[in-house]
Amino acid sequence: MEATVPDLWMPGAERLPIGDVAPTDGGPAKAIAHITWDRNASRAKPQDLVPYANLRSYFAENASGRAVAPHLLWDPFTGQTAQFFPANSRSLSLKDGPGGTRTNRAGSVVIQVEALFFPWCRVKGKVYESLVNTPCEGWDKLCDWAASWGVADSWPMGRPTGFTGKRDEKIWSTRGGWFAHAHVPENDHTDPGSWPGFPADPKPPAGSSGTKQYETFPGTAWFIKGRRSPVVARMHDRLVAVGCDRYKSGTNKDTIGSGDVASYEAFQRKLGFTGSAATWPPGPASWSKLKVPKAPKG
Template identity: 75%
Template sequence: MSDLWLPGAERLSIGNTAPTDGGPAKAIAHITWDRNATKAKPQDLVPYANLRSYFSGGGKGLAPHILWDPFTGRMVQFFPANSRSLCLRDVSGGTRTNRAGSVVLQIEALFFPYCRVGGKTYESLVDTPLKGWDDLHAWVASWGVASSWPMGKPTSFTGKRDERIWRMRSGWYAHAHVPENDHTDPGTWPDFTVNTKKPAFETFPGASWFTMGRKSPVVARMHDRLVAVGCNRYQSSANKDVIGSGDKASYEAWQRKLGFTGSAATWPPGKTSWDELKVPKV
């Protein structure tokens, strides 16, 4: 069973839950767009804490499921996945926009065009670091939301609405796609294949990288791993971030341990043995 609350997100239930109506599972992409900036006059991004307080306080009546900060990866969830949230305009007698699916997961990205963060200006959401997107997308998909855009992936602030598609198709919808609404956000949205997570281990830097005297924190991590796998041929741990004779002897012991022989077991390291050593990412 999928998690009602996004793992890793802050859980800040604001109550006022209500069931959805059933039908194709949907996710709705929004941006907060709480300031109007331009390329000529960018403005500082509104602090995450301000929006968190707004949606859990005076703005409860407009709260999404998730507020996502793509610059830091912080997320807070206000409604469980099986409840409707309240971001969308819902006209009496029409499609119940906030409930029109088995789930209707609404994501508000903390962003507006030409926002400024750390002195840098960001024109579109996809220009940001998109931290946390991997986990957020995986959680949405776990609720049966298709990784597709039935009305087309948003690439500009242009509305496109087709209630027939809305009623029939699972997937992601821009706020600009939702019937009864007139907003044109989010403008852009990350690809479903975007991976913002750093690899757990250092990638092989190439044999020519392993020159005597090179200083790098990667060398220190390699040193520690060679010791951990029982191939310690070091005379000392001093200056362990600098490649020296102890690294050469220890790494050759590691290659022999893996079954390499002859010239294949000699310095410098090769990609196969490096990948097997699993040197933690710096």
């Protein structure tokens, strides 16, 4: 069976090619999360969101805008999306200093997304402090399109939860997945501040408060072959659920064995880990992504 070729242009997005295409450098597939942050507002002084049409025209038609254009402009309030570069081209939203990593090209793809948002923006009379508080319309389609290009559903430097920078050259150069603008070397921006969860993340059960509890990371020394625990059985079930079943048997699933090692390493590779970072034993970053549920009470 022939492999499916991903779309250069995101299905459903408005195509506004601005030219100036150039290849990427190869390596782990990345996506970069930005916000437009085109007005400075505050809790005391919120401001109306800049119209989507303004930013669309800025990136598509204005020389200054084209010089810093992303792949995608995304309106999380309506789901409208405009695309300015094909997926296999670099875009221009990141600073790229002389020498060092070529930030806009550092992956097989480096898909850059500008969410139309700034903190304390006002839309139809309602004020939004964080991007995650918006409807996030169209995020599932955008995420699926990035995944079709090999971008893993993971945040190698952590999903952004505030406007602080966190940059690590080694992680940037060796890992794929989603990065905040605040994570990119040679850049000083601290956006996006927050970003929606991945569509495939486990959802709280219907009628719950959304506070489902997961097993905390027990430490690398805990993961020794032969350990028997109900946590191991629930880890087994989660690895199967996320498509990383490398088990040869379903017996003794509460005991760590070779199937757990192979399955967990497959999960780490799925997240974008490579080399020694993708080998057993589990680490805290991948464990938090697996979301092994705690035993039900009662």
